[in-house]
Amino acid sequence: MATTTAPAPTTTTNGAKPVDGPTMTVTVKVQRFNPEVDDKPRWESFQVPTDPMDRALDLLHYIKWHLDGSLAFRKSCAHGICGSDAMKINGENKLACSILLHDLGTKDGGTVTFEPLPAAPVVKDLVIDQSKFFAKYRAIMPWLINSTPAPEKERFQSPEQHAIIEDATKCIMCGACTHSCPSTWADPDYLGPAAMLKAFRYVFDSRDTESEERLKVVDSKDGLWKCYTIFNCVQACPKEIDITRWLSALKRKSVTARL
Amino acid sequence: MTFTHDIVIVGAGGAGLMAALYAREGGADVAVVSKLHPLRSHTGAAQGGIGAALGNEEEDHWLWHAFDTTKGSDYLGDQDAIEILCQDAPRTIIELEHYGVPFSRTKEGKIAQRRFGGHTRNFGEAPVRRACYAADRTGHMILHTLYEQCVKQNVNFYDEFQVLDLVMNEDGACVGCVAYEILTGEVHTFHSKITCFATGGYGRAFKTTSNAHAGTGDGFSMVLRAGIPLQDMEFVQFHPTGLYRLGILITEGARGEGGILRNSDGERFMERYAPTVKDLAPRDMVSQCIYKEIREGRGIKGRDHVVLDMTHVGKDVLEHKLPEISTFSRVYLGIDPVKQPIPVAPTCHYAMGGIPTNVDGQVVRGTDNTNPDDFVDGFYACGECGCVSVHGANRLGTNSLLDLVVIGRRTGMAMARAINEGKTLHPMVDNPEKRTRELLDDLLSRDKGEPTVAVRTDLQESMMKNVSVFRNEDTLSEAMADLATFRQRARNVVVQDKGKRFNTDLMDAVEIGFMVDYAEAIAGSARHRTESRGAHLREDFPKRNDDEWLRHTLFFSDGNGTIEMGDKPVTITRFQPKERKY
Numbered sequence: 136m137a138t139t140t141a142p143a144p145t146t147t148t149n150g151a152k153p154v155d156g157p158t159m160t161v162t163v164k165v166q167r168f169n170p171e172v173d174d175k176p177r178w179e180s181f182q183v184p185t186d187p188m189d190r191a192l193d194l195l196h197y198i199k200w201h202l203d204g205s206l207a208f209r210k211s212c213a214h215g216i217c218g219s220d221a222m223k224i225n226g227e228n229k230l231a232c233s234i235l236l237h238d239l240g241t242k243d244g245g246t247v248t249f250e251p252l253p254a255a256p257v258v259k260d261l262v263i264d265q266s267k268f269f270a271k272y273r274a275i276m277p278w279l280i281n282s283t284p285a286p287e288k289e290r291f292q293s294p295e296q297h298a299i300i301e302d303a304t305k306c307i308m309c310g311a312c313t314h315s316c317p318s319t320w321a322d323p324d325y326l327g328p329a330a331m332l333k334a335f336r337y338v339f340d341s342r343d344t345e346s347e348e349r350l351k352v353v354d355s356k357d358g359l360w361k362c363y364t365i366f367n368c369v370q371a372c373p374k375e376i377d378i379t380r381w382l383s384a385l386k387r388k389s390v391t392a393r394l
Numbered sequence: 395m396t397f398t399h400d401i402v403i404v405g406a407g408g409a410g411l412m413a414a415l416y417a418r419e420g421g422a423d424v425a426v427v428s429k430l431h432p433l434r435s436h437t438g439a440a441q442g443g444i445g446a447a448l449g450n451e452e453e454d455h456w457l458w459h460a461f462d463t464t465k466g467s468d469y470l471g472d473q474d475a476i477e478i479l480c481q482d483a484p485r486t487i488i489e490l491e492h493y494g495v496p497f498s499r500t501k502e503g504k505i506a507q508r509r510f511g512g513h514t515r516n517f518g519e520a521p522v523r524r525a526c527y528a529a530d531r532t533g534h535m536i537l538h539t540l541y542e543q544c545v546k547q548n549v550n551f552y553d554e555f556q557v558l559d560l561v562m563n564e565d566g567a568c569v570g571c572v573a574y575e576i577l578t579g580e581v582h583t584f585h586s587k588i589t590c591f592a593t594g595g596y597g598r599a600f601k602t603t604s605n606a607h608a609g610t611g612d613g614f615s616m617v618l619r620a621g622i623p624l625q626d627m628e629f630v631q632f633h634p635t636g637l638y639r640l641g642i643l644i645t646e647g648a649r650g651e652g653g654i655l656r657n658s659d660g661e662r663f664m665e666r667y668a669p670t671v672k673d674l675a676p677r678d679m680v681s682q683c684i685y686k687e688i689r690e691g692r693g694i695k696g697r698d699h700v701v702l703d704m705t706h707v708g709k710d711v712l713e714h715k716l717p718e719i720s721t722f723s724r725v726y727l728g729i730d731p732v733k734q735p736i737p738v739a740p741t742c743h744y745a746m747g748g749i750p751t752n753v754d755g756q757v758v759r760g761t762d763n764t765n766p767d768d769f770v771d772g773f774y775a776c777g778e779c780g781c782v783s784v785h786g787a788n789r790l791g792t793n794s795l796l797d798l799v800v801i802g803r804r805t806g807m808a809m810a811r812a813i814n815e816g817k818t819l820h821p822m823v824d825n826p827e828k829r830t831r832e833l834l835d836d837l838l839s840r841d842k843g844e845p846t847v848a849v850r851t852d853l854q855e856s857m858m859k860n861v862s863v864f865r866n867e868d869t870l871s872e873a874m875a876d877l878a879t880f881r882q883r884a885r886n887v888v889v890q891d892k893g894k895r896f897n898t899d900l901m902d903a904v905e906i907g908f909m910v911d912y913a914e915a916i917a918g919s920a921r922h923r924t925e926s927r928g929a930h931l932r933e934d935f936p937k938r939n940d941d942e943w944l945r946h947t948l949f950f951s952d953g954n955g956t957i958e959m960g961d962k963p964v965t966i967t968r969f970q971p972k973e974r975k976y
Contacts, residue, residue, distance in 0.1 A: 171895050188728075200847035204890030204899035209434075211606040214642045214722060216534060217434040233725060258577060259896040265431070278542040279494030289491040291503030297496065304496045304528075304535060308433050342494070 157184030159243035161236070163194050165206065166250040168257050176257070179203075187237035191224050194247060195231060195261075208249075208261040215373055218309035222261045223250040228311040228371040252314035254323065267323065268310050271330040275352050279337060280345035296341040303336040303381050305374045312368035312378055318361040325361050326353065328368040328378045335381040338388060347392065354389035362386070395582045396822070399425040399550065400813045402586040404557045404571060404613065406432030408440075408533070408795060409777025410592030411540035412802030413755070413809065418547040420810020426549055427573055427584060429556035429608060429901075432541045436594055436606040437798065440533025441718060442647030443510060443525025444799070445792035446483035450504040451523035456480040458515060459524060461969055463793060466512045466676045467786025468928035468938065469971035470626070470946070470964060472763075475753050475782045477967065479793070482800045487526055490799065495539045497528050498715070508715075509650035512676035512790040518976070521650075521674050525792040530645050530718045533795060555582070556901055557612070558833070560589065560620045560773075561826045566759075567771035568620075569820045572830045576901065579894025581834070583826050587817045588809050590774040591617070591749060592802065599913045600742035601858035604636055604643040613779045615911035615953075617749050622759055622770060623948040623960060624912070625781040626747035628920035628930045631789055632863050634680035636741025638699040640726055644719045644738055646791040649673045651715055652707045655684070656735065657692035657700050668976035675976045678788040678929040681740040685863050694737065701735035708732075740863060746789055746929065747919070748781040750948070750962070755780065755805025761948075761962045772820065776805040783946065786964075787928020836885075837903045843888035846902045853880050853909055861917050866933040870921035877917060878955055881910045914957065915949045922959045923947060940971050 163183050168176040183197045192210055199206045208231070209219040215233035222231055225239055225248055241247055255263040281290070306329065313319050313327035334353045338346040353359050359382060368378040401417050403410045406428035418424045426432065447454040459480040464471055491497060491505060498506040507523040515522040528535040544551075552573070559572040561583070570585040593613025597605025614624055634655070635644040649655070655673050657663045667683045668675035675683075688698050704712060709732045712720045723729045723736050752763035755776040760768030777798050784797055853876075860873035884906045891899035925939035926932045948960035 169893065169895060171893050188726075190726075199899070200845065204845070204902075205893065205897075207896045207898060211430055211434045211608045212436065212439050213607060214439070214640075214726070216439050216531075216718070217430075217436070217606060219430070219434045235725065237728075238725075262896050269431075273545060276546075278546040279492075279539075281492075285492050287488075289488055289497075289505050292499055293503045294499045294501065296503075297499045300496060301529070304538075305531065307438070307534070308538075337494075340494070340496070 158186045160184050161241055162246040163198060164246060164248040167260050169259050185236060189236055190232050191234050192220055192231035207259040216307060218307035221252055221309035221311040223252060228252060228315045230309060230373040233373050252310055254314050254320045265310060268313060271326050272333060275330050275334040276349055277333045279340060279343055281342055282344050290342045292341050299339050300336050302376050303332050305376055306332055307374060309373060311371040311373060315367040315371035317365060322361060324357045326358050331359060331382055331385060332378050335385045338385060350389045350392050353385060359386050359389060396585055397582060398585045399423050401588045401590060401809050402427060402584045403590045403592055405592035405594055407435035407592060407594055407777060408437035408536055408540060408798035409802035411544050412799050413590055413592060413776055413806035414544050414549045415540060415547060416803050416806025417810045418549050420807060422810045422813045424549050425552060427552040427555045427557055429554060431553045435537060436609055438534045438537040440795050441530040441643060442645035443508060443527035443532050443792045444795035445513060445524050446487040446526055447524060448484050448505060448507060450500055451507045454522055454524055458517060461517050462513050463790055464969045465974060466788055466790040468788055468974060470786030470927060472783050472965040473967040473969060474965045475784050478753050479784045479796060479800050483796055486799050486803055490536060493539050493543050495535050497526055508647060509674060510791045511646045511674045521671055530647055530716045536795060558830045558904060560616045561823060562620050563820055563823050567820055568773035569822055572827050576896055579897055581827050581830055585822050587813060587819050588772050588774060590805060590809060591779055592777040593779045595745045595778040596912055597742045599857050599909050600862060601854040602636060602641040603742040604633055604641050610905040610909060611912045612905060612908045615908035618911050618951045619953050623950045624747060624915045625750040625946050625948055626783060627915040627949050628923050628947060629746035629787050629928055630742060630916060631677055631744035631746060631929050632681040632740035633743035634677055634684055634740050635702050635738040637722060637726055638737035638739050641741035642722055642726060644702060644736060648702060648704060648716055648719060651711050653702050653704045655700055656703050657687045658694050659692060663687050671976045676788055676790055681863055682931055684740055699737045699739040702738045703735040704731045705733060705735065744789055744794060745778055746785045748779045749775040751775050751780045751782055753782060753804060754808035755801060774805050774809055776801045787930060837889050837900060838892055840888050843886045846887045846906050849880055849883045849887060850906050853913060857913055861920055864931055864933055865920055870917055873917040877910055877914045884910050911951060911953055914951060918957050919947045919949050944971065
């Protein structure tokens with residue numbers, strides 16, 4: 136019958152040796168905070184049986200399903216496309232479903248730490264309030280504006296024009312970048328890389344005719360000029376988007392637009 | 395609290411957002427209620443493409459598309475609906491492009507198209523380039539664009555509100571739904587002239603699935619509990635190429651770009667089964683063939699998987715046209731598809747069956763899609779949870795995104811039309827939240843019992859073992875017996891988290907209850923249909939039997955193990971059923 140009980144392939148390029156079942160035990164330290172009962176965040180540790188080929192998310196699932204059902208975190212697709220499970224893992228913003236213990240370098244007896252994304256109110260444990268994050272997204276008018284009459288066919292766009300925005304369109308709005316940015320930490324009103332990357336995606340879309348309005352939003356005191364090209368966002372992006380490069384292009388464009 | 399809107403749409407994936415957008419453009423007051431933030435919806439995981447006979451890369455016609463879809467459905471799809479799906483496809487794709495979807499492009503700047511399983515030119519001659527794509531992130535681009543348009547149009551969003559019950563009045567009309575606000579633990583009533591379910595699929599009922607954790611099929615069971623039947627639930631699509639053990643989707647677009655399936659002998663085994671289209675045969679056939687290879691001892695190194703060989707396709711194609719799946723292979727299996735074949739096995743992917751509707755998303759309780767007496771007043775459904783049926787016994791790749799946007803669009807327009815024609819708000823029933831509050835209180839009251847995960851794991855294993863690609867009377871009876879015990883166990887799980895704030899422990903416990911109900915619809919319908927058709931393969935009835943079974947299945951349940959089967963005619967317009975060969 137159709138079952139999936141056989142062992143995993145033994146040849147891998149990253150050197151990890153996948154097998155069935157747990158091969159090691161790690162200490163998982165989670166920052167807990169439930170505003171219903173806690174005054175301030177606290178750390179809690181769990182012992183979790185696991186394997187180097189497990190995702191960081193698997194550790195959280197193990198805790199939630201077998202040790203403590205009250206642990207709160209968001210997740211959905213579990214393969215890096217829905218953007219639910221951005222959090223701070225071993226001190227860096229990552230998607231819990233897209234990083235294996237092998238990649239974290241976690242060995243038997245090692246420790247993995249989980250914290251919520253920084254610079255946001257915590258709803259509970261690893262769940263943050265993203266309302267401000269999405270308000271910034273809304274502020275840049277994240278939709279195509281084209282005031283010319285719609286043609287019967289598609290609006291043409293050359294592969295070269297498409298290539299300019301393709302990297303930016305990969306963004307899954309997970310928030311790893313914005314919450315890794317020192318400018319966000321210092322100024323909660325800073326638009327942040329995710330929203331401005333979305334602005335880039337539309338300003339540089341050859342089909343968009345109204346970039347001026349959008350540029351006004353990003354060319355502001357809480358906008359582009361608080362990007363000091365620190366590259367934390369690029370480092371944090373799970374989709375490997377070259378965010379700083381595109382924000383620099385947006386800076387040039389907004390200067391040109393002023394002239 | 396009670397929230398009142400003209401239209402309340404449950405689910406914020408492609409179908410829900412498309413319906414919301416067109417209903418809003420039609421002037422209605424629209425709310426979208428979703429257990430996730432809309433951008434987390436599973437439409438975003440659709441990879442390879444969306445089908446439409448644009449003819450941008452080579453000659454194509456909507457009628458060829460309709461033929462392929464009908465043949466792909468093993469003639470169980472309703473051909474009037476399939477004609478609408480395929481005729482509406484090109485203009486709907488153009489509208490998506492105008493909304494801003496960043497499709498990949500041809501040299502001339504048109505929407506690029508590629509080959510996909512079961513899509514052919516001239517009624518089966520050879521594969522055709524029909525799948526419009528944005529690399530292998532097509533669903534992601536459509537989902538984000540539709541959400542952005544809904545934001546622009548001021549659609550009301552209730553994010554992380556999990557709907558738990560459908561509210562019907564004594565005349566059998568739908569007057570709203572009840573939702574649990576995950577952030578606060580409050581229970582709310584949504585009172586509306588029209589409720590529309592776009593609640594997605596149920597892949598999580600199976601051990602191996604490409605579906606998101608959220609894909610727990612809640613909508614199907616709420617519908618059953620409201621006394622409305624589910625249609626064609628025996629037809630469960632297993633996608634041939636899930637990443638081995640993980641089930642993560644590797645798009646059919648990989649084979650569309652030249653990828654080849656091989657067994658332990660290195661043989662391109664699909665040549666034997668489908669000499670004309672080979673690896674681009676439809677999904678039901680390819681999944682069945684993979685399991686045949688494994689059963690006959692040609693799984694890789696004796697294990698239960700084959701490989702998808704992309705090594706001859708080249709780095710350039712993988713990097714530019716299939717970047718996501720290349721990343722998945724590297725990240726999750728440590729395999730570079732440029733150099734090594736990818737281990738793959740079938741993974742539960744898609745629900746062909748669901749809530750019976752007509753082509754405008756109107757839910758149909760009876761057997762006549764055109765007779766208002768057979769409709770459920772005030773209730774629409776679209777997307778994966780709906781069954782029009784445009785997919786019949788097996789859906790072709792790229793037709794799911796197409797179903798979401800074409801039927802979602804029509805549903806949105808139809809709902810706005812109903813509102814504009816003066817549809818009124820029925821009074822809310824007394825105490826609509828009673829059933830939900832009792833359920834939640836009961837789950838929270840217990841301190842002893844087994845954890846939800848124990849029941850869920852057993853259910854997923856039983857469904858995988860008994861109701862996946864190969865089925866027979868014994869396995870299906872075993873599944874039904876298992877489900878009866880799972881129902882009792884699901885009612886006695888213990889919820890550790892007793893708090894009100896972001897209590898997903900509680901929601902997991904509610905979901906396992908839903909899972910039992912629709913899993914029973916799947917297994918029960920599968921046991922009922924004593925033939926093999928499309929994705930439903932009965933080892934004890936290996937042939938298709940048009941004389942007895944060229945009809946849709948309806949499944950009714952009282953939610954306590956008493957089930958009833960009914961049927962519904964299939965609409966045939968142009969294409970008479972023939973033996974299916976590829």
